[in-house]
Each structure stands twice: as structure tokens, then as C-alpha cells.
Amino acid sequence: MIRPMINRDSQFFWDGTAVDELRIQRCNACAELRFPPGPACPDCGALDRGFVVSGGVGTVFSYIVHRHPPVPGKELPIVIALVDLDEGVRMVGEVVDVADDQIEIGMRLRVDYHHVDDDLTLPVWRVAEEDQ
Amino acid sequence: MSGLSGRAAIVGIGATEFSKESGRSELQLSVEAVQHALADCGLTPADVDGLTTFTMDTSSEIAVARELGIKELRFFSRINYGGGAACATVQQAAMAVATGVADVVVCYRGFNERSESRFGQFSVAAATQVNTNGLDNAWSYPMGLGTPAATVAMQARRYMHEYGATSADFGAVAVADRRHAATNPDAFFFGKPITIEDHQASRMIADPLHLLDCCQESDGAVALVVVSAERARDLARKPAFIAAAAQGSGADQFVMTSYYRDDIGIPEMGVVGRELWRQSGLRPDDMPMAILYDHFTPYVLMQLEELGFCGRGEAPDFVRDGAIELGGRLPLNTHGGQLGEAYIHGMNGIAEGVRQIRGTSVNPVEAAASSHVLVTAGTGVPTSGLILSA
Numbered sequence: 001m002i003r004p005m006i007n008r009d010s011q012f013f014w015d016g017t018a019v020d021e022l023r024i025q026r027c028n029a030c031a032e033l034r035f036p037p038g039p040a041c042p043d044c045g046a047l048d049r050g051f052v053v054s055g056g057v058g059t060v061f062s063y064i065v066h067r068h069p070p071v072p073g074k075e076l077p078i079v080i081a082l083v084d085l086d087e088g089v090r091m092v093g094e095v096v097d098v099a100d101d102q103i104e105i106g107m108r109l110r111v112d113y114h115h116v117d118d119d120l121t122l123p124v125w126r127v128a129e130e131d132q
Numbered sequence: 133m134s135g136l137s138g139r140a141a142i143v144g145i146g147a148t149e150f151s152k153e154s155g156r157s158e159l160q161l162s163v164e165a166v167q168h169a170l171a172d173c174g175l176t177p178a179d180v181d182g183l184t185t186f187t188m189d190t191s192s193e194i195a196v197a198r199e200l201g202i203k204e205l206r207f208f209s210r211i212n213y214g215g216g217a218a219c220a221t222v223q224q225a226a227m228a229v230a231t232g233v234a235d236v237v238v239c240y241r242g243f244n245e246r247s248e249s250r251f252g253q254f255s256v257a258a259a260t261q262v263n264t265n266g267l268d269n270a271w272s273y274p275m276g277l278g279t280p281a282a283t284v285a286m287q288a289r290r291y292m293h294e295y296g297a298t299s300a301d302f303g304a305v306a307v308a309d310r311r312h313a314a315t316n317p318d319a320f321f322f323g324k325p326i327t328i329e330d331h332q333a334s335r336m337i338a339d340p341l342h343l344l345d346c347c348q349e350s351d352g353a354v355a356l357v358v359v360s361a362e363r364a365r366d367l368a369r370k371p372a373f374i375a376a377a378a379q380g381s382g383a384d385q386f387v388m389t390s391y392y393r394d395d396i397g398i399p400e401m402g403v404v405g406r407e408l409w410r411q412s413g414l415r416p417d418d419m420p421m422a423i424l425y426d427h428f429t430p431y432v433l434m435q436l437e438e439l440g441f442c443g444r445g446e447a448p449d450f451v452r453d454g455a456i457e458l459g460g461r462l463p464l465n466t467h468g469g470q471l472g473e474a475y476i477h478g479m480n481g482i483a484e485g486v487r488q489i490r491g492t493s494v495n496p497v498e499a500a501a502s503s504h505v506l507v508t509a510g511t512g513v514p515t516s517g518l519i520l521s522a
Binding site: 065 | 282396
């Protein structure tokens with residue numbers, strides 16, 4: 001298992017997954033949403049920031065099926081997607097319980113949470129009910 | 133033309149053999165390549181006052197200088213972002229000699245990236261580095277996306293979706309590279325051409341990328357000697373003048389995972405291309421050939437578009453029917469590329485550009501020896517490019 005490097009700019013995201021929340025950084029000055037997070041707002045320069053909790057639904061923008069070489073902590077193959085969240089930001093995530101010939105661009109996904117241990121919870125994605 | 137254009141030249145090239153197990157240290161490989169490059173142009177270590185390499189290189193400038201017996205260095209620098217550094221090492225050298233900061237600068241890159249730390253594997257080190265690159269990788273590696281092939285496959289799948297490109301379109305690059313490698317005795321795949329059927333039948337690595345879409349892992353080193361244009365004219369070899377040397381980083385840039393901008397792609401190569409044309413006053417039509425960085429085939433198609441050889445989405449048509457092979461309208465990677473010759477992080481491609489300008493390539497493109505060769509560095513990362521001129 002590869003653990004994410006975390007600093008004080010990204011801690012809120014991982015605190016969120018631990019309680020089953022997918023948090024998106026929001027600028028407290030101009031309300032722009034941003035992922036991945038960072039200390040400043042690229043749109044207005046403000047350093048004052050908070051977050052919103054995503055509805056956890058998105059659309060496949062692209063995907064791969066990883067077959068080789070080995071990935072630490074994973075049994076291959078795995079499906080990994082770029083997910084366009086309905087809020088307008090994009091994330092990388094593993095899609096679980098999906099056949100490698102079932103995944104496609106445009107498919108709707110819903111977030112779920114993989115509680116690895118006390119220190120790490122990873123967001124994962126499943127095919128949304130509306131797309132099954 | 134800009135102030136840098138034509139002010140410096142590559143006058144010496146050197147390399148080790150390209151293998152899967154060099155049997156010696158990465159430092160020794162780099163030292164051997166620098167010795168060969170200096171001998172190639174009739175200079176000695178005593179003439180060298182500058183060294184430049186990749187941030188990723190494990191052999192520091194001072195270690196290389198010690199082994200070569202170089203007593204003093206006036207200029208040393210490194211460029212970040214993996215293979216994107218290749219042409220930028222030459223840019224560093226060109227700026228140094230053009231301004232008189234240094235007189236003779238050697239660019240080098242050497243590694244055992246097959247027999248030691250394998251570049252194609254999932255890189256735990258990349259995910260755990262204590263800097264912003266490591267923090268950036270927190271959004272992909274823990275999710276299982278952490279090999280070079282996988283990060284490129286994500287781009288390739290979207291490109292296929294948007295423009296109707298097929299795996300066979302990517303395969304055209306592999307077939308061209310391996311055809312050119314087949315007649316290059318220095319290539320690892322000398323005498324081993326492939327067909328498009330071989331490409332399609334090769335195993336899937338990260339869908340949609342097959343094994344034969346991926347470059348090799350290689351052991352080896354390459355070095356390049358850069359001096360001012362005036363000095364170049366007094367040396368043994370025909371100079372490859374640096375008509376342009378550019379770096380580029382795009383909006384919302386990441387290393388291999390620039391996935392968060394609307395149009396994912398490789399706009400950083402567009403930045404490089406526009407700067408190459410601006411500095412040189414040349415156009416794509418002036419290039420009889422090119423060396424386009426080919427660690428993975430889809431990015432060669434996307435580079436043709438970003439550099440202006442064809443429009444967005446038109447590369448699948450552009451590469452058909454042997455257009456990028458010897459005798460075609462734009463032969464690419466005449467040394468066999470990194471799929472066919474070796475993966476020396478783009479530095480072996482610059483050496484081939486110099487050989488084409490000299491007229492000494494084993495696969496010569498006749499017009500290049502009296503005109504120009506465009507060379508690019510790593511894609512998917514902040515990158516760089518060169519136009520070499522006779």
C-alpha cells in the first residue's frame with residue numbers, strides 16, 4: 001500500500017475520507033473550488049480557504065486497466081479512472097467491482113471509502129445505481 | 133531570431149554501449165560517455181569548465197569532474213522533471229557559452245535503469261519524496277496509478293475517445309522506430325524490425341497501451357559537448373548549431389499526471405514548439421525530419437500536433453502509410469528511438485540529431501545535413517526542445 005504524502009495544505013482531505021466525506025477545497029474569498037488542494041487560490045490569490053463536502057457522484061473522463069507491472073498492495077488487474085465530479089473538479093480513483101470490459105468514458109460513478117487502517121482511508125469508486 | 137539562436141553548437145557526442153546490464157557503476161558510465169564525447173571533437177578534460185545534467189541523475193557534476201581530472205568548474209546546473217530535462221541541458225550549456233559564463237560545457241546522463249532501479253516499475257520513491265512532487269503524487273499513487281505506462285495510458289484513452297485514434301495508430305510509431313533500429317548496429321533491437329501485427333499481438337500493459345507502445349529500460353550513458361559558434365568552427369567535427377533551445381511548462385502542470393486541466397494533453401510541448409519557432413524563425417515545413425521523444429507511442433502523435441506539424445486530432449492520419457519512416461514526408465527517430473535504440477532519457481536522440489546534421493547517421497535523411505533537425509525531450513512532464521542546424 002502506497003501512503004499519501006500529507007502536509008498541512010492537504011490534511012483536511014484525508015481527515016474527510018476518515019469520516020466518509022469527500023472534501024473539495026473552496027476559496028473563502030471567491031468561492032472557487034479546487035482539486036488538488038493548495039495553500040493559495042490560483043484564481044484570486046487569497047490564502048483563506050475552506051472546503052465543501054462533495055455529493056460524491058461523478059462521470060468517467062478517462063480510464064485505464066492496469067495489468068503490469070505489480071502495484072504495491074493491489075491484486076491486478078485494477079481499473080483506475082479520472083472522475084469528473086458533479087461539482088466541477090476532477091480526481092484519480094480506483095473503480096472497484098467493475099469488469100474491465102464494462103468501464104467506459106461517460107459512465108456515472110459514486111464514491112465509497114476503503115478504510116485501510118486507523119491512519120488511512122482511500123476514496124474508491126463504484127458504478128452508480130443510475131448506470132447499472 | 134532570438135539572441136541565443138546560432139550562438140552555440142554541439143561539437144562532440146559520446147556514448148557507452150546500450151545494454152540491459154552494463155556491469156559497471158552509473159558514475160563510470162557517465163565518465164566514459166564524457167571521455168568519448170571529448171575525444172570526438174578533439175578536446176580534453178582540461179578544456180571543460182562546465183557540466184550540466186538531470187536533477188534525477190545519480191552522478192553529481194563534481195563527482196564526474198573528479199573522475200575526469202577536471203580541476204575547476206565555472207558553471208554547473210541541473211534540470212528537473214525526468215526526461216523533460218534532456219534538451220534543456222543543452223539549453224543551459226548554450227546559454228552559458230553564448231554569454232561567456234563558460235567556454236566548454238558537457239551535458240551528460242548515465243544510468244542503469246534496467247539492471248538497477250527500473251524506470252518502468254511502480255515507483256515508491258516518487259510517491260514518498262519529501263517535496264511538492266511527492267505531495268502531488270498523493271493524488272494518484274495511493275489510488276494505484278504509479279507507473280509511467282499507466283499515467284500515459286490515461287491520456288491515450290482520452291485521446292482515442294476525442295479524436296477516434298486507434299491502437300494501430302499508436303503502433304505506427306513503434307513500427308517506424310523498430311524499422312530504423314533494425315539498421316542501427318548500436319540499437320538494442322538491431323536486426324529486429326516489427327510489424328503492426330506484432331504490435332497488436334503484444335500483451336496489454338495498461339489498456340490501451342500494449343508492451344510495444346512502451347520504450348525499453350536501458351543501461352547506458354550519453355554526453356554532448358557544447359561550445360560557442362566561433363569556437364565550434366575551429367574544431368574537428370562539423371558543428372550542429374543550436375538554432376533554438378526552449379523549455380516549456382503548461383497551465384496547471386504536474387509530473388506525468390496533468391489531469392486537472394480541461395484539455396489534458398501535453399500543452400507544455402506547445403509552449404516549447406512556439407518558442408522554438410520564435411527563436412529560430414523557422415517553421416514545421418522547414419524540418420526534413422525530427423527526433424520526437426518516444427517513451428510511449430501516443431505522445432509522439434500528440435507532439436506532432438503541439439509542434440504544428442498537423443492540426444489537433446490529425447496525427448493519426450499524419451502517421452499513416454509510412455509517413456514517419458525513412459523515405460516518408462517526416463522521418464522520425466532515425467536511430468530507432470527509445471523503443472528501438474535505447475532509453476537514455478532523450479539524450480541519445482540529441483546525439484542522433486547531431487549525426488544527421490553531420491551526415492553520419494546510419495539512416496541518413498539527406499536534406500538534414502544541409503538544413504535542420506528538431507529534437508524534443510520527455511513528454512507528460514515539463515519539457516524542452518532543440519532545433520539543430522547545419
